[in-house]
Amino acid sequence: MITALRNYLVFVSRCVRIAFVGDWRYYAWMGLLTVFCLLGINAYARQLVHGLVMTGMSDEVSWGVYIANFTFLVGVAAAAVMMVIPVYIYRNEELHDLVIFGELLAVAAILMCLAFVTVDLGRPDRFWHLIPGLGQFNFPASMLSWDVIVLNGYLLLNLHICGYLLYCRYQNKKPSKWFYIPFVFIAIVWAVSIHTVTAFLYVGLGGRPFWNTAIVGPRFLASAFAAGPALIILALQVIRRVTNYRITDQALLTLRSIVQVAMLINVFLLINEVFKEFYSGNLHVASSKYLFVGLHGYHALVPWIWTAIAFNLAGMFLLVLPLSRSLKWLNVTCVLCIVGIWIEKGMGLVVPGFVPTPLGEIVEYSPTLNETLICLGIWAFGLLCYTVFLRMAVPILQGTLSKANEPGA
């Protein structure tokens, strides 16, 4: 028992140590991310002192770009299943050795989600009120309490799966199926649940007709399963370039097919939504009008949403064309999809839900510099985490970091 614990601690300490070692590109990248993290922390310190008045939010638009990013990143985290399902259910060989990179991305995405929720709280010092048993948890009535459970549960599931598989590989041991396969299957269902619960957060509000529609959940999943794998396609190519880890073009093209189908469904659902809103022409169309064409002379979101639609459509057409089988075009397509979906789910979903207010007032929202710096800081923190995870995982998977070459072994 003590030896086992000691062995594990040696493993952890070697992993930590390797995260601080790399070539000049690694140092440059990590240095850059650290700078952005520090800028973000500085901006957050200002927000802690002066309050959320430092953001562009108001009583009229009471959620902004923090919750927008949160929503997008829950989708990225959920999208890891788009690699897990082919590997564990359809026994896809190409993706088999890559699925762990998707799961690690999910871990990084969840960490960013938790950070985005925390910076959105007016009283982050009271976050412990949310801890079941310690605080007063309004479960099952509040969808936010569901979200706390599913997000933290998903984080633990993925940490367990990745950690266990990597530790086995480190010891050159065959992983015991009972110890991870059940968790993999739970994680598949759980991934769908995190994004569904996040959608229900909005859908459940009867006083906000823009969100109070059953299509939000399906749209969230479709857009997540497009943007998430698109992000993984880009990440895998970076890994392939900076390490000598073997990633085949075929694996990238498999992911392309996934993005392709998800994107088609996503655009289809968007058309459904737009039709329902505008054709019936009832009074509740105000938010959609504000978003797509502007309302009573206010149109701050119009350029955002049309950019998103242009990017999504361009992305969709490129995905359907054989052109995107070339990696150069595939990368362009992925960037278009990611940016398009980020806008659509962020500024295009969270903000118009608040405009006009339930009493018909129109107050516009745009993020402040301080708010933007906090967002950039959290994104940098997430990328920093993901880079560190990869820095540990790649040599373990390649066998260059293993028990066999422990110093003194």
Place this chain on the structure above:
Amino acid sequence: MHACVAENNLSRNPEIQYIRVLRLPHGSLDLEKAEHHYDAEKVPEKGYFYLPVQCQQCAKPPCVKVCPVHATWQEPDGITVIDYDWCIGCRYCEAACPYWARRFNFTKPHIPKDKINPDMAYLGNRPRRMGVMEKCHFCLQRTRAGRYPACVEVCPAGARKFGNVLDPNSEVAYILKNKRVFIQLKEELGTSPRFFYYFDV
């Protein structure tokens, strides 16, 4: 509106208000036609009527349901209250309220020393801190002592009535039984407001 601010120790800078009086064109209850900012000096204007909106003290409050930490609840007398020391400031209740009745302290609330109302209640008008929600509670520090809410007391037109709906002899029970028209705002949402609008003509 200003009596409410003074009574309930609302922040003067930035100014927070619980009551919003909408100006609506005659013949419509479409709140999207409401004007929020008009010249108070010119009131009353021909062709318009005025609709004050504040917490509707719903019997089925959506804001209470969504709070993740039980920081807001309905008291036995029907008033929805907030524990300002327990609220985490997630503003989910603010998104859930169909009446835009909740307010958030985006920064440190400021009340001049000589303007503080010392007659306070824990769940009522004690001064709030930065980062928490607040809302109208029908001046529970007054009503629980047998007085009218400040807004009812100061209304020069006598347009506001307050009382126990369950008491058949109360003035409000009489109004609900005998006046020709009364409405609950956004009744279709199923929130069952305990705030009724009636028209005396």
